[in-house]
Amino acid sequence: MLALATHALRAEVSLPSIFTDHMVLQRNLANPVWGKATPGENVSVRIDGQIHQTQADANGKWTVKLDPMNAGGPFTLNIEGNNTVTIQDVLIGEVWVCSGQSNMEWPLGRSNDSQLEAKSANYPKIRFITIPRNGTQEPQDDFEGAWEICSPKTVKEFSAIGYYFGWRLLQVLDVPIGLIDNSWGGSMIESWVPREDLQGDPELEAVLTKWDKRMEGYTDETYQQALADYEVAKAAFIAGGKIGNWPHRPSNLARGQMRPANIYNGGVYPIIGYGIKGMLWYQGESNAGEPDRYLKIFPRMLKTYREQWDQGDFPCYWVQLADYKAEHDDPNKRSYWAEMREVQTAFMDRVPNGGQAVIIDVGEGRDIHPRNKRVPADRLARWALAKQYGVDLEYRSPEYESMEIVDNKAILSFKHVRQLYTFDIKEPIGFTIAGEDGQFVWAKAKLVGAKQIEVWSDAVPHPTQVRYGWATNPKVNVYSYNGLPLTPFRTDTPAYLQDQ
Incomplete structure (x- = not known):
C-alpha cells in the first residue's frame, strides 16, 4: 500500500505540445526546453551528444537550455527522469511564429491555385504546428497539437501566408524551416495582450471596464441558452x-477571440520562450475603426512578447491592410482603413526591428479575405531575407518623404526607392490634392526623375496637402521598379500621430 501511495504521488516527466516529433529548433540559439515532473525529481535532457541536467522545482516545473546548434538533423531529443520521453526527427533550422486574424489563419487549401500548390508541396524540411483556438482568462501551460511534416496532405489546412513564407526561406537558405501558426479569425488586438498591457492608460482601461461589466453574470449557461x-x-x-x-x-463572449487577454492566455502564453527567429503579424481588420487605440496597443504587445520571450528584440514583420470594399469617387470621404494603414506605417519608426509589407494592390473589394496569399508572403520574406539573413535584395516599399510647393504644383519626394514606376499606364493615379480650405479633389500627376512625383489640379491654385491611396479601396498604380507598391500616405499628419 505504501508503494502504491508513493507511486501515485509521482508525476511522470512530460513536455508541452510545442515539443513533439518532427519539431524544428532554432539554429544558433540556446533553445529552452521545459516541462513537468515530480517536485525535486532529477531530469536529464540529451541531444546530439549534449547532456543537460536539472531538478524539478517545488511546483514540479523544470527547464534547461540547450547549447546552440547548427542547421541540420534529424536528431533525437531524450528527456529522462523517473520515466523517459523520446522526441524523434528533430531538425535544427529557422523558426517563425505566424500570428494574426483570419488572413493569417486562411489555409492554403482555400487560396489561389490551391490544387497546384498543395500537390507540389513535398518539402520535408518544412515543419509546422497550429495552435488551437482557446480563449481564456487563465494562462495555460499547454495546448493540444503536434508538429507535422509539410506534404500535399498536411499543407492544405495550414496558413497559406505561413507556408509561402517558409517555402521562400527554404528556397533561399536551404535549411529546415519551422512555422508556428497562432492565429484566430475575427480577433481584436486586445485579446492578444495580457490585461496588464491595457492598464495605465484611461482609454485602454476603459476597454477592460467595458468587458468586465459585460461579463458580469455571464456563464456557460448563458451561452448555452x-x-x-x-x-x-x-x-x-x-x-x-x-x-x-x-x-x-x-x-x-467569455471564451471568444475579442475578450481582452483571451488569446494571450490560451494561445501565446503556452509557447512563450520557445526558440524562434522572429514573428509575422497580419491583424487589424477587426480594429480598423480605432486606429488611435491600435497605435497604443501594438507596440505594448510586441514589447511584452519580447520581454517575456527573453530572446532580445526579435524581428516582427506585419502586413498592412489590403484594399477592400467598394470603390468610391468622393476624395473627402473618411476612411478608417486608410487611417489604420497610416498607423501601421508609423510603427516602422516606433517599433525596433520591425517592418511592413504593403499590399494595397492585392485586396478584393468583395471579400475581406484576398485569395492571393503568395504576394503578401513574398513581401514579408523580402524583409526577413534582407534583414535577418543578409540577402541582397530590396525589401521596403517606397514611402513619402517630403513636399515642396512650386507655383500651383506639389513636388513630392520619396525614400526607400531607386526608381519609381507606374503600372498599366504612364500617368500615376490615386492622388488627391487640397488647398487651405482642406477640400480634396482628384489630381493629375507625373513622374519627375527617379524619386519624385509632380501633383496638381487646375481647381487648386494654391495646394497645401496631398494624399495618395487614401481610401478603403483606392485605385493606385505607383511602384518601385522591383514591384513593391508605394505606401499610401497623406501629407497632413493628424495630431494623435504628432503627439505620440
Missing part, C-alpha cells in the same frame, strides 16, 4: 421560407 434560442430562431426561419436574413449564431 443563447445557442438554444438561436436554434429555435433558425428553425422558424427555415419553416418560414428563409425570408430575410439568416439568424445570427451567437459566440461565446
Whole structure:
C-alpha cells in the first residue's frame, strides 16, 4: 500500500505540445526546453551528444537550455527522469511564429491555385504546428497539437501566408524551416495582450471596464441558452421560407477571440520562450475603426512578447491592410482603413526591428479575405531575407518623404526607392490634392526623375496637402521598379500621430 501511495504521488516527466516529433529548433540559439515532473525529481535532457541536467522545482516545473546548434538533423531529443520521453526527427533550422486574424489563419487549401500548390508541396524540411483556438482568462501551460511534416496532405489546412513564407526561406537558405501558426479569425488586438498591457492608460482601461461589466453574470449557461434560442430562431426561419436574413449564431463572449487577454492566455502564453527567429503579424481588420487605440496597443504587445520571450528584440514583420470594399469617387470621404494603414506605417519608426509589407494592390473589394496569399508572403520574406539573413535584395516599399510647393504644383519626394514606376499606364493615379480650405479633389500627376512625383489640379491654385491611396479601396498604380507598391500616405499628419 505504501508503494502504491508513493507511486501515485509521482508525476511522470512530460513536455508541452510545442515539443513533439518532427519539431524544428532554432539554429544558433540556446533553445529552452521545459516541462513537468515530480517536485525535486532529477531530469536529464540529451541531444546530439549534449547532456543537460536539472531538478524539478517545488511546483514540479523544470527547464534547461540547450547549447546552440547548427542547421541540420534529424536528431533525437531524450528527456529522462523517473520515466523517459523520446522526441524523434528533430531538425535544427529557422523558426517563425505566424500570428494574426483570419488572413493569417486562411489555409492554403482555400487560396489561389490551391490544387497546384498543395500537390507540389513535398518539402520535408518544412515543419509546422497550429495552435488551437482557446480563449481564456487563465494562462495555460499547454495546448493540444503536434508538429507535422509539410506534404500535399498536411499543407492544405495550414496558413497559406505561413507556408509561402517558409517555402521562400527554404528556397533561399536551404535549411529546415519551422512555422508556428497562432492565429484566430475575427480577433481584436486586445485579446492578444495580457490585461496588464491595457492598464495605465484611461482609454485602454476603459476597454477592460467595458468587458468586465459585460461579463458580469455571464456563464456557460448563458451561452448555452443563447445557442438554444438561436436554434429555435433558425428553425422558424427555415419553416418560414428563409425570408430575410439568416439568424445570427451567437459566440461565446467569455471564451471568444475579442475578450481582452483571451488569446494571450490560451494561445501565446503556452509557447512563450520557445526558440524562434522572429514573428509575422497580419491583424487589424477587426480594429480598423480605432486606429488611435491600435497605435497604443501594438507596440505594448510586441514589447511584452519580447520581454517575456527573453530572446532580445526579435524581428516582427506585419502586413498592412489590403484594399477592400467598394470603390468610391468622393476624395473627402473618411476612411478608417486608410487611417489604420497610416498607423501601421508609423510603427516602422516606433517599433525596433520591425517592418511592413504593403499590399494595397492585392485586396478584393468583395471579400475581406484576398485569395492571393503568395504576394503578401513574398513581401514579408523580402524583409526577413534582407534583414535577418543578409540577402541582397530590396525589401521596403517606397514611402513619402517630403513636399515642396512650386507655383500651383506639389513636388513630392520619396525614400526607400531607386526608381519609381507606374503600372498599366504612364500617368500615376490615386492622388488627391487640397488647398487651405482642406477640400480634396482628384489630381493629375507625373513622374519627375527617379524619386519624385509632380501633383496638381487646375481647381487648386494654391495646394497645401496631398494624399495618395487614401481610401478603403483606392485605385493606385505607383511602384518601385522591383514591384513593391508605394505606401499610401497623406501629407497632413493628424495630431494623435504628432503627439505620440
